[in-house]
Amino acid sequence: MARSTKTEMQAEATGEARRGRGRPQARSDEETRAIILEAARKEFSSSGYAITSMDAVARRAGVSTKTLYRLIPNKAALFEGMITERIDRFASVVRLRGCDGRDIETALRDALMVCGELILDPDVISLQRVILGESDKFPEIAGTFYHKAIMRTQSTLASWLQAQHERGLIAVDDADASAGMLLGMLAFQPMRAVLFGHAPAPNRKQLAQRAEVCAKLFLQGCAR
Numbered sequence: 001m002a003r004s005t006k007t008e009m010q011a012e013a014t015g016e017a018r019r020g021r022g023r024p025q026a027r028s029d030e031e032t033r034a035i036i037l038e039a040a041r042k043e044f045s046s047s048g049y050a051i052t053s054m055d056a057v058a059r060r061a062g063v064s065t066k067t068l069y070r071l072i073p074n075k076a077a078l079f080e081g082m083i084t085e086r087i088d089r090f091a092s093v094v095r096l097r098g099c100d101g102r103d104i105e106t107a108l109r110d111a112l113m114v115c116g117e118l119i120l121d122p123d124v125i126s127l128q129r130v131i132l133g134e135s136d137k138f139p140e141i142a143g144t145f146y147h148k149a150i151m152r153t154q155s156t157l158a159s160w161l162q163a164q165h166e167r168g169l170i171a172v173d174d175a176d177a178s179a180g181m182l183l184g185m186l187a188f189q190p191m192r193a194v195l196f197g198h199a200p201a202p203n204r205k206q207l208a209q210r211a212e213v214c215a216k217l218f219l220q221g222c223a224r
Contacts, residue, residue, distance in 0.1 A: 033071050033081075036061045040082045045126040049079065049134050049141050079141055083148045090118045091156045104169045104223065105215050111160055112186055112211035115153060119187040120201045124149075125194050154179045170222045178222070186214045 039061035043052045054075060058068040072078045093114050118124065128145070135142035158179035164170045172178045190210070193199040202210065 029071060032061075032063060032067065034085070036063060036068060036071065036078075037082045037085045040078050041086070041123060041127070044079065044082065044130060045123050048130045049075075049138055054078070076140065076144075080144050080148060083145060086118070086124075087149055087152050087156075090114065090153065104164060105219055107164075108215040108219065109208075109211045111157065112182065112214055113208060115157055115183060116186055116202075116207045116211055117204075118153065119183070120190060120194070120207065122194075122201050125191065125201060129195065154183060157183065168224060170219070171224055172222050178218075182214060182218055185217070186210060 036057065040052075040057045043057050043060055047056070052075070054068055055065055057078065058065045061068070072081055131142050131145050154176065158175040161170065161172055161178055161182075162175040165172050165175065190199070190202050194201050
């Protein structure tokens with residue numbers, strides 16, 4: 001009887017341990033929201049804005065529609081959140097680079113690499129195709145992308161340039177205009193080639209070479 005009781009207790013303990021190991025860990029709302037926004041990025045890029053539904057994003061993210069609506073109230077907010085989250089990550093990286101004592105050319109090249117990886121990312125370009133194709137019906141998505149992505153990317157680089165100007169490393173009269181020119185020199189031609197199906201997006205090596213050339217050309221005009 002004692003042996004039977006001991007065996008039953010051991011079996012129960014083993015079962016509890018197995019159930020404990022198998023129970024999924026609770027995920028924070030922040031983590032869930034990040035998963036949802038990544039799913040939204042893929043869904044918008046592949047299906048377009050009009051066709052993409054909250055249900056489709058929830059399925060791709062592996063969450064319930066109830067959870068999705070609790071965290072993000074509607075499709076417009078989902079689209080804006082997707083763009084803002086991506087630019088937030090980009091802006092944090094650019095702010096962390098460039099002011100750590102390295103030479104200005106290397107720092108500028110690295111900052112341009114970060115910008116180029118964002119602007120020329122295949123998914124970002126696919127998203128721009130969607131926006132250009134549907135902006136007549138949904139002008140709000142064009143406005144969101146312009147202000148939250150294009151102009152914020154430019155202003156982030158402008159802040160970087162202004163910081164270098166204040167440190168005496170470069171001389172720029174208008175940091176915002178200079179940032180726009182730099183981004184155009186870096187990304188405009190390869191982006192057009194991708195949008196019109198002439199060439200794929202540049203790989204990291206090609207982008208690094210372009211960023212290096214752009215940094216040198218820019219600094220020839222404004223380096224102290």
